[in-house]
Amino acid sequence: MAPVPPGIRLLVTFNREQWYRAFTFMLTFLLYTSFHLSRKPISIVKSELHKNCSSASELATVALGSSGQEPSASSIHADTDCSWKPFDKSNYKQLLGAMDYSFLCAYAIGMYLSGIIGERLPIRLYLTVGMLTSGLFTCLFGLGYVYNIHSLWFYIFVQVANGLVQTTGWPSVVTCIGNWFGKGRRGLIMGLWNSHTSVGNILGSLIAGYWVSSNWGLSFIVPGLIIGAMGIICFLFLIEHPNDLKGIYAQKLSPGNRVSAKSWNGANGHSKVYLQFKDNKNQSYDTELLLPRNAVCVPLQPVEVVKSESELSAISFMGALRIPGVVEFSLCLLFAKLVSYTFLFWLPLYITKAAHLNAKKAGDLSTLFDVGGIVGGILAGVISDKMGKRATTCAVMLLLAAPTLYGFSMISQFGLGPTIGMLLVCGGLVNGPYALITTAVSADLGTHKSLKGNARALSTVTAIIDGTGSVDIWCSEKKRQGNMKAEP
Helix, strand or coil, X not given: CCCCCHHHHHHHCCCHHHHHHHHHHHHHHXXXXXXXHHHCHHHHHHHHHHHHHHHHHHXXXXXXXXXXXXXXXXXXXXXXXXXXXXXXXCCHHXXXXXXXXXXXXXXXXXXXXXXXXXXXXXXXXXXXXXXXHHHHHXXXXXXXXXCCCCCHHHHHHHHHHHHHHHCCHHHHHHHHHXXXXXXXXXXXXXXXXXXXXXXXXHHHHHHHHHXXXXXXXXXXXXXXXXXXXXXXXXXXXXXXXHHHHHHHHHHHCCCCCEXXXXXXXXXXXXXXXXXXXXXXXXXXXXXXXXXXXXXXXXXXXXXXXXXXXXXXXXXXXXXXXXXXXHHHHHHHHHHHHHHXXXXXXXXXXXXXXXHCCCHHHHHHHHHHHHHHHXXXXXXXXXXXXXXXXXXXXXXXXXXXXXXXXXHXXXXXXXXXXXXXXXXXXXXXXXXXXXXXXXXXXXXXXXXXXXXXXXXXXXXHHHHHHHHHHHHHHHHHHHHHHHHHHHCC
């Protein structure tokens, strides 16, 4: 007999529950990767929209100069030379910022509602609808190029609608991953898992950058189709809770011996299935060792029934705020997420203007911030697990990030090499605490001991923390809009 390959030996060491846990980890990772993948194109396309205006004006001026004619005022002004509107005017920054502001405003408001709604609906269906509609609105933005739509209100409407439906993602996936993974090494597991935000940003930058110079509409349509396809996969395969599998295996277990099934509502509102077996002469020897000859109800798995014959109610918004640590970490994320999303929306445009690179190269270079974020998120999780102090880990990394961000604005002027190094460091120090708060900390607070076993607070807590971070971005974007209006 040939020896069993070592790879197969490794595979058989994992039991069925571990395989399902790994599958859920990868599936939720890919689902939220597609969310961030669909958010990134707007930052890549910004520089191309105004670059078209600037390039048209410059080409017209050069053409007239070479022919010996004096360029007229109308040929110099980008308003008349640029073929793409409405981002061809001198207030293009304000118009581009208005799209970000619209998305963030809808996202911040919708996030508070999303957690409460998601706590009361099946996560799989709620997330599926959100992904399909998000794919629709992302594609609509790209269709503005295909059908030559130049109305600013069209793009603002799409951004508002997309911001609202995108709020279905984060509370849902964090709740799902929190149901499958306990507190043991949660920081490491969540740190690895949360790298989906950076992976999504990187893939979104590469996909959008591939078409941005030739057909920027595809920079939105392709990510929209991807998130829509992932929504279908979510509907077909997402398992919300380990207890959801028990009903499947209960039906497969000795179908000839099963008389009836009764369910009681147990922890977190998930039904605990009990099977009743009858006396049967064909009963196997192994079954006889486990079951007496008379009819008996045997639970499929020992569980703690929190409330007999009644379902636990989802926590209220004010009840979630009273959980120790929710307000404090929400305020901490208020500032961490502001910096992260400022880089998300404006870094490619900043690189284009500061380093004089085209849109594709600037988009590719901006992915280094997300590469640093992957490493930072994992390190933050490992350190917080070892120390057992998540707040201290966040505080130290944010304190180090402050002078680093100031140094980035100075060092980036000294060439490509220093810029690459600073992008990696800034990404790690900014996204490390951001990832830790939105994943491991949210899961810890959503299953806090003060809840007494009721985990139907995880989605609401996650939404409060993430929504508070989005409020600050919204306010900052509004202030930026005011500053641009005041510019001469």
